[in-house]
Amino acid sequence: MEILRENFQRELPYIKEAIEECEFIAIDAEFSGLHTEPNKRTQQTTLDEGYEELRKSATQFLTVQIGITTFTFDPRNGTYLAKPFNFFIFPTTAAGYSPQGRCFLTEASSLDFLAKNRFDFNKWVYQGVHYMTKAEEETYSRERTKMANNDFDTIAVDAMNAQWIADVIASINAWKVDGKAMNFINIQTHNAYQRRLVYQEVRRLWPTELQARGQSGHISITKTTEKQLEIQQQQRHSDVQRKIVPEHRNVENSIGFRAVIDLLAACGKPIVGHNIVIDLAYILAQFVGPLPPTIEEYKKMIHNTFPNVMDTKYVSYTAEALRGMSYDSSLGGLENLVGSVQFIGCPSIGKRPGYDSYITGSIMIRMLAYIARSDSSAQASDLVESRSKTASEKKEKAENVTRKRKNGPAKSPVSPPTSASVAPAKPVESASAPKKFSYADMVNRQKNAPLPVLSSSDAAPSATQNAGTSGRSEDANLPPVEQENSSMEDSDEESDYEVIVTPETGGFVKPFSFQSPNLKRYQNILHWGRSSHGCINLTSS
Numbered sequence: 001m002e003i004l005r006e007n008f009q010r011e012l013p014y015i016k017e018a019i020e021e022c023e024f025i026a027i028d029a030e031f032s033g034l035h036t037e038p039n040k041r042t043q044q045t046t047l048d049e050g051y052e053e054l055r056k057s058a059t060q061f062l063t064v065q066i067g068i069t070t071f072t073f074d075p076r077n078g079t080y081l082a083k084p085f086n087f088f089i090f091p092t093t094a095a096g097y098s099p100q101g102r103c104f105l106t107e108a109s110s111l112d113f114l115a116k117n118r119f120d121f122n123k124w125v126y127q128g129v130h131y132m133t134k135a136e137e138e139t140y141s142r143e144r145t146k147m148a149n150n151d152f153d154t155i156a157v158d159a160m161n162a163q164w165i166a167d168v169i170a171s172i173n174a175w176k177v178d179g180k181a182m183n184f185i186n187i188q189t190h191n192a193y194q195r196r197l198v199y200q201e202v203r204r205l206w207p208t209e210l211q212a213r214g215q216s217g218h219i220s221i222t223k224t225t226e227k228q229l230e231i232q233q234q235q236r237h238s239d240v241q242r243k244i245v246p247e248h249r250n251v252e253n254s255i256g257f258r259a260v261i262d263l264l265a266a267c268g269k270p271i272v273g274h275n276i277v278i279d280l281a282y283i284l285a286q287f288v289g290p291l292p293p294t295i296e297e298y299k300k301m302i303h304n305t306f307p308n309v310m311d312t313k314y315v316s317y318t319a320e321a322l323r324g325m326s327y328d329s330s331l332g333g334l335e336n337l338v339g340s341v342q343f344i345g346c347p348s349i350g351k352r353p354g355y356d357s358y359i360t361g362s363i364m365i366r367m368l369a370y371i372a373r374s375d376s377s378a379q380a381s382d383l384v385e386s387r388s389k390t391a392s393e394k395k396e397k398a399e400n401v402t403r404k405r406k407n408g409p410a411k412s413p414v415s416p417p418t419s420a421s422v423a424p425a426k427p428v429e430s431a432s433a434p435k436k437f438s439y440a441d442m443v444n445r446q447k448n449a450p451l452p453v454l455s456s457s458d459a460a461p462s463a464t465q466n467a468g469t470s471g472r473s474e475d476a477n478l479p480p481v482e483q484e485n486s487s488m489e490d491s492d493e494e495s496d497y498e499v500i501v502t503p504e505t506g507g508f509v510k511p512f513s514f515q516s517p518n519l520k521r522y523q524n525i526l527h528w529g530r531s532s533h534g535c536i537n538l539t540s541s
Contacts, residue, residue: 004127022070024270026361033061033107058285062104067357078508090128131256277526313527321374338366372512
């Protein structure tokens with residue numbers, strides 16, 4: 001969905017709802033420039049030097065477009081529902097002017113990149129969503145409150161208007177002492193500055209005697225008694241109270257796009273990006289406040305604003321499950337990677353707009369699902385080995401116990417005498433071929449019970465166990481193997497993400513959880529780019 005100035009307030013409740021109901025949010029931003037000093041950063045650039053260059057760029061360039069896509073897992077069909085929003089951002093307020101004379105730099109290569117990707121510059125300038133920083137909001141709110149209360153700061157009288165205001169004061173004094181004069185006098189003004197001077201001098205010289213009210217083209221000054229002044233003050237207080245709600249609404253409307261940033265910060269959900277360290281720097285500098293002077297303070301600023309961030313580039317570089325795969329770590333390269341045959345069975349995403357934030361979120365979903373699937377397979381393999389080892393140890397222990405009971409203390413682990421009477425062993429069924437477990441089935445099994453293993457020791461107790469323990473052993477307590485669905489066994493098509501229907505819930509199992517310890521280790525660490533240090537850990541001291 002494209003969000004412009006004309007539909008921003010109308011769509012804001014829907015944006016808020018999408019953020020509140022989703023599991024994570026992917027973001028991507030476009031800028032008016034990236035490097036104040038191109039090619040300055042090298043492999044020898046230190047982290048502090050690199051951050052200083054980034055801080056300077058984020059302060060002087062502008063974020064011109066931001067894509068935000070929310071993702072929610074749908075257990076009914078095993079896919080992720082994506083809700084994309086594409087914002088054009090322009091540095092004006094709702095009133096159409098730029099506070100504090102905002103200036104920004106542009107970089108020719110960045111504008112050329114935007115143009116080649118069909119960025120609509122006219123839409124950006126004419127329909128870009130306005131915004132205010134927190135400091136600008138506080139200043140704006142303070143000024144509007146003063147206006148509602150008729151409370152203005154004292155201004156100096158310039159040389160051009162000094163004689164004019166002196167003549168105004170003289171005419172007011174003459175009118176006051178004229179017993180035949182009417183109860184009011186009109187003062188003609190030519191601009192806002194002169195009107196401000198008249199209000200200021202009347203309040204200063206005659207605070208309890210005269211009242212100044214603006215009219216069309218002039219200011220009307222009237223005499224007032226203490227009783228009338230008290231009534232006027234009560235009326236003004238009532239007027240101010242009635243204006244409070246509209247003024248707050250005006251302030252909220254003037255905040256503009258920063259309201260979306262506030263929603264992202266308040267939700268506490270994972271914020272996902274590709275090489276997101278740059279996006280975060282620009283977003284914080286433009287919509288939150290000035291970037292701090294040190295990298296350590298910058299890390300704290302990110303973590304305090306967005307408590308949980310993830311970088312697709314960092315995950316692609318560090319995930320053990322992706323080692324050995326050949327791929328390009330750019331956004332397009334990772335998109336090709338997660339579309340390859342290795343990722344068959346990873347969940348799909350319901351909507352496919354052409355926004356980079358959507359692509360970024362889709363990449364993260366499929367990478368994390370693949371990592372979780374690989375970790376689950378490894379855990380299942382370890383569990384099989386552990387089960388087999390445990391069963392073997394229990395069998396050996398049971399044989400030793402039998403020898404102790406029949407022959408006394410065992411002197412050494414040797415075979416029993418050939419003359420010993422041994423009951424004939426029951427025929428052992430051969431182990432069947434390994435079943436094909438779906439990813440969802442494996443997750444479901446691990447949540448509810450350990451994955452069982454079928455071995456010869458589980459199939460039938462040994463002869464010595466029958467003789468020594470009356471046909472019962474510790475192995476008998478092991479859970480039996482659950483039979484797989486016959487349609488799964490007969491299918492030739494590989495399936496890593498199957499539907500699991502249970503009497504209680506039904507539907508598909510979520511492919512991964514951000515709270516999983518194996519996936520939490522990828523959070524709050526950002527890829528740094530062309531530098532020897534490699535990453536920024538937001539939670540390190």
